[in-house]
Amino acid sequence: MIVSSWICLGLPLAAALAITLAGNRITRRGAGYLATTACAGAFAAAVVTFFLLWDRQPADRSQASTLWSWLTAGDLHFGLRILVDPLSVFMMLVVAGVGSLIVWYSVGYMDGDDEERRYFAYMALFVFSMLLLVQGGNLLILLAGWGLVGLSSYLLIGFWHQRASAIAAAKKAFIMNALGDATMALALFLLIQQTGTLDFEAFSSSTSGVAPQLASNHWAINLIALGLLGGAVAKSAQLPLHTWLPDAMEGPTPVSALIHAATMVTAGVYLIVRTHAIFELAPKVQDLAAGLGAATLVLAGLIALVQTDIKRVIAYSTMSQIGYMFLGVGLGAYANGMFHLMTHAFFKALLFMAAGIVIHALAGEQDIRKMGGLRRLMPWTWAAFLIGGLALVGVPPFAGFFSKDSILAAALHHGWYGDILWFAGLGGAFLTGLYTFRLIFVVFGGEQSDYVREHPPHHHGDRVARWSLFVPVGILAILATIGGWIQFANVWTPVTDWLRPVAEPLAEATGWQEAASSGLAVALGLMGAGLAWSYYGSRHEAIPTWPRLRALLEHKFYFDELYDALFYRPAVVTARLLYALVEGPLVGGTIAGVAGVFRGLGRESSRLQTGLVRVYALAVAASLAALAIVFVAVR
Amino acid sequence: MKGPDTAWYLSVAAFLFAMGALGVMIRRSPLIVLLSLEIMLNGCNLALIAASRHYGHGDGQIFALTVMAVAASEVVVGLGLIVAMSRREVALDVDQLTTLRG
């Protein structure tokens, strides 16, 4: 079991290194296959691990393995350590599974790009990093994976590096994630100071291990939880650190599908579940997480209404869906959150990949205003997109229905605060229906637009490339349809049971709560869809015309502007000021000044040397007189 | 000891010495500067001889005699220099010897 999980971790890394070192000696497509095979191998290893773990007693389903001491200082030892338990295996399956599908898809999508090899190296690196993140056996290794996925994300967003916008987006993503890394690191310092360990076993429950020790220090535990939440929020693009995600759509579409929809951005959810014991000791922070999730889901849903870029709409939808997950895990419905994470990975990847096929077919065009009437031209794509959309909205029997609604139900368990969140979630459901179907109607419905007529969709590349585009999408479409069937709250709960040894849920909804939530959510989602149909189905208008609100939404609530004014500008201005006021005059000027003073003194003392011999004698005599008088005076 | 005692002689020596020093410091003619140096040395000699008398042993006188020889030597070299300078058409004015300065 340990071996298989190490294999799972090692295969993608090996692929990344092999592609990098091979350079031109490997064909472009060879690189793609290598990466795909490695990821598939990782998935196979994850499956093996899963079954091996399945065989054990629930209480016995946790095993750690340390390769070597990665970082030590005195008594502190942080091993290069993985932890295999239900949660990590769950994530391994999702990551490696969806990952291998998307890498496969990339073979077709990236076909013909100049730097395919680099792309696949990065992708393999990402999968490795993500697996390191989820397998890491202590917070430090998790943080390492955390940083490495950020790095891969940076590399892949900026993959088309001639584009200034792509580079800017990549930098933005990296720096906002680094902010999260920093708060996490600080939390880790505090945690080390309080407990002396970062191993997950110590934090497995809020009552055992080091928990009592932590609970005694109220401030510390809140700060630790807050720091971890900072990391989670940054990585998962939740308010207020969400602005990088839409920009990240500058990357190739499979990247968006894998990193910015299916896996990396959900790492925050994983982190909260993994360290749930800490959050449970700091309930206010946990509430904050849920609140942030709720706010994000509504806000992102609103913004998605006015976006005109097909990928950005999906990106905002991703934010919104992760908001649901945060809501869930913030409320203690860990299994529900994780379940939604999984289904979301399926249908969101599906949406992105279908969108990718559209973009690919339309020669890179992403603006939905130029699309329209694609349904007849690309029926299969339309079908896939529709499945994804239905799953997203949460229409039964698609995957989203099973996972999303039980999160909402959990909110009802949480007093008045939970009620507010519940309403927000329901509102979000409505918005989801609205923006999803707006997208579907605008892109696929109606008449063919001028642009589409001018650029009739066609598939590039050879058959192999086409197949590699369509087969993964098909698989995902199936998964988006049936993936949710593995759990039906209160009736059939294998996911919850599987995760129970790691994260005992705080809240489990009762039957009527489940029913009410499901019913309302589905209804609202369908209402949204209906509204979308009534608005966009007939009239071909991509954006609602409501000027002031539209401006607000199009500027994404002015978050970018705010951060620009709050952080970036001040940093630039401070740096300029430091150059102008400190570095030049003060630091450099001091030297110049001192040197000038000495040169001046030198010139003066050199001028004393008049060349007049009488003055020389005078100097001798005068100093003699002074010396003699002083001698006699002080004797 | 008859007449003024040693302090008087020493005072006269000091006068001579200071007078010579003043000459060196204010005169511009190198010849007169050399003469002023002689006066300084004479002041020293007077002091030496006075002290020699005061202690009643001849060391000071010996010293004074050697000083005379030294003074003569300085004069020889100094005058040699002055003659050499006049040959090179250099003005005999110490204030104009300012090629070397700064």
Added chain:
Amino acid sequence: MIAAALNTPSIDWFELSPELALLGVSALALLTAVLVPQAWKRPVAAFLCAGGFLGALVAAALVYGYSSVSVEEIGDAVTRDRWGALAQIVIAGAGLLAVGISYSERMSDDHIAEYYALLAAAGAGMAFIVSANNLITLFLALEWFSLCLYVLCAIDVDLVRSLEAGLKYLIVGGFGSAILLFGSALVYAATGGLRFGAIANAVAARGLTDDVVLLTGLAMILVGLGFKASAAPFHMWTPDVYEGAPTPVTAFMSAATKTAALVLTLRVLTVAFPAETHLWRIAIAAIACASLTIGNLAALVQRNVKRMLAYSSISHAGFMLIAIAAANGLGGRALLYYLIPYSAMSLGAFGVVAARERELGQPVTLDNLAGFGWERPLLGAAMWVFMLGFAGFPLTGGFVGKFYVFSAAYRHGWIWLVIVGLAATAVSLYYYLGVIRALYMRPSAELQLAPSGGSPPRELLLQGSVAACLVVTVGSFFAVQPLIDLARDAADALPL
């Protein structure tokens, strides 16, 4: 009958052997001027002079070896001790190297033999003064080598600069000697002794520690000696004379005169005026500070390299005076140790300047030194090392010297003096490194004038001398222990 009554002092010829060697050579060189054909004068006189200095060196070394106990000799006029002998070794070495530097100097052939005779004679005078044991010997030896130097400075009688330097030196030097002499007279008047020991005894016996006449005399002696050591504020002759004098003479003066004056200063002050230590120590410290300040500041703005080195020598006088001011065993050691690399660096640096001067036929400035380091690798590298040594960088004896000097000051408890010395070192870096900058970092294309035609003369003797200086400069860094042992044994001769 009279002869029987005369109790002529026994003369220790061995003690006098360094001086006698030099004097004898000087006389022979004078004879050369008369007897040897014009074409042979230069080599013969130079060879004789070098031989004399070499002989003096060996003799002084022998004297050092056989003088573990100090003895006053020849009517107590001189002391035979290791302090003097070690200084004689330094002086003789300086003279030997100066001969090498002088050899190819473009100097009028008229007085070439006399030049070497005077060089040897000056060396003899200095050898005397460092072992002087009474005020008469002190004064006479001082005048002896001063007269030689006056003439040597002006020996290029066709050069106005040279004459000007000679006359200035003579006037101010005479003035300084007169002050020293009057000081001696006052000390004699106050104590009745001319012998250093007798002065100290009289002060002790008659309670003259605070006697004002004695103190005035002491002040005057200090000024006179400070003058010879070219310490500020009695330094003002130094830049002019160093610049005007023929460069080999400057080289010799900067090394040997300073050695003689400083070694003697410590001897006089400790042997004759031990009771006034508290006073002269402060005075010397003040003089040291003044020298460090003025020497370094004025050197900052010099363009003429000789003049800059002159100011640098003033500042080094300041450093060595710190050792004297410390007036402890460490200080004595520090002084003698410091003098060894200092002399080598000084001679070597002026030697390099002389080489460049001969190439260009005009005074060396920082500007026309450009590219010299690349054209003449040995001389350039040597100059580099000398400048680093002056600045007190490690791998040269200059560093250890400064280290000892500062240690001595600290041992006395004068940390402030250490700070002053360090500050001066920091300032001095600018101009020392400026020379290196000129040597290596400025392309010679910037040079306005071309070297005076042909390939530069191969001056083996000069290069050999500079190389020897280099060896001493660097060697004294590694061989600290033996040199310090020598210096310690020497300093033990003084009542420190």
Added chain:
Amino acid sequence: MVAASAGNVVVWAVWCLAVIACLGSGAAVVSFSNPFYSALALIGNLGSLAVLYLLLSAEFVAAAQVLVYAGAVMVMFLFVIAYLGGRADAPWAGSASWQTLGAVVTAGALLGEIVTVIGIDAAGHFSTSAQITDGFGSPAAIGRLFLTDHLLAFEITSIVLLIAAVGGIILGHHSRRTTREEVSLERS
């Protein structure tokens, strides 16, 4: 006693005269504008000093002073001044007044300091001087000292004189070459 005191008065009188002559001629040396007169005044100075030496029982020194100094040295001086002729006349003084003022103040301070310290000690150990023997200061005594205690000084003096002679020869030597490139090379 009377004879003694009368002798004392005479000595005082002679002393006063000699001192006046000495200082007066000294002042003259320093202040005459013509070096020739200054040199002549120095002869007077040396002569009056010789009188003071006699009063201090330094007969041999006094004699040497007159013979060697006033005789030989001054003759050399006068000879050179004559040789230089009009070129010897330099401006009296001049240039910056602060130099002159500084010189006068410095010389005054120096004088004041020395005289003051002598005055302080005058009542102390300068008040009683040692008794001297008959031969004190006589050529014989001096000669004896020169050959015994101060043998080295004697020898060194001779060497110093020799060096001065050589130096004089070198400097006074008429250069065979009158034009050399270095002559024109002044500081750039």
Added chain:
Amino acid sequence: MNSWLATVLVFLPIVGALVCWLVPMRRFTLGAFATLVALVEVGFWIVIAERFDFNERNGGLQFERKGSWFTDLGVSYHVGLFPFSVWLLGMAVVVMAAAIAYAFWAGRERPRAYFGLMLFLTGAIVGVFVAQDLLVFYVFWEAMLIPLYVLMGVWGGANRLAATIKFVIYTMVGSLLMLASVIVLGLHSGTFDMGAATRSNSTWIFLGFAAAFAVKAPLFPFHAWLPDAYRESPPEVSAVLSGVVSKTAAYGFLRIAIVQFDIPVRELRTTILVLATISLLYGSLLAFRAPDVRGVIAYSSMAQMGLITLGLFATNLAGLSGAVLQMVNHGLISAALFLIAGAVERRAGTGEFARLGGMARGRPALATILMATGIIALAVPGSSAFAGEFLILLGVFAQGWMWAVLGAAAILLAAMYMLRLISGVLHRDPAPAVDERVLDLRLAEIGIVVPLLACLLALSIWPAAISDHSFGTGARSIPGLLSLR
């Protein structure tokens, strides 16, 4: 035999330097010879590392050798190695070898002087790291300056003269203050042996040492020499300056300032931490706006030294181990960065961002290497630089949460300036200065930089190699460290 190794390591390059200077060789032979000597030096280091007993419990001095130099003041040629010195030494010899090889490849003018000076510099730097006598330490410390001055002044850029004089005088002022402290401490103890010298309580002596190290590191506000020096030197000299020479300052802080001065460190800790933090933030901010590649690396180097100082003056095991690790990291990183910057400047003729850009396309080696170095430099989690910074901040966290927060903020800034550097060179459309003739890195350059990068990657895989093998168990490596915890 073992006890000779430290001495061999010091004098091998110096002998090599003498050979360069004295034996006439042709340009190629000289370069090859110097590179060979540097590689042999690395080989000797490997021998040392292999023979070094890292398991010794108290982590004390090994390979010790002591010979009297002058006895009356108690100065001796005393060399030896602590575990942490071994790592710094290794970093130094590797970087020096890379720098010399780079110079060989770049074909510097006047090779005799050049390679001699580089080898001499190597010897001096090694000397600093092995010296166990205050005066010997000072000697090597100063000896470093001699070749650096000439290397910068002769082979540097257009404004080299002003830069060199500023550099030397500035650092010498600090060094002279240290000399004062050396004298006072040594004479006070009666010996200059670091192991035997008494620990001092004098703040003034401490400040003397601290001044020298603060200038050399440099810490704000003693860094005025830094931008010019790093910009005007030849790239490999900049690499040595920022990679190795600055580490001697940090080493000095560790070996002398912290160990010998118990109470002053405690009293002045806050002040120094403040200075270090200001350096960190200030350097990062300035690096963020620097107009050229070397400017960014220069100011980032200052920031990194601030960070290392933070770790050192945390004076706990985490901080110290982290600082040692980070010293090695940063040495390798900044050397690699400067060499790459040199390669870029060589091709484009400029280092200004305004005229650079778009070098990634068609130049995979340059892009990969610069990207890899850059992301390690910005301490992406999982890299060795991250490990070092993590330990440093963890250590300084114990002294107060504020330091760690500010340090974390600066790491954010590090991401900003380093990404700006990477993008400025590699990304966007090719800039005017980058045309088709601008080639990818040549094999030789790759061969020089990749080993540095490989060391960094190896350390990323196992940072505990250094952090766990620097101070022995329980921080008893140096008498005194324990009491500071």
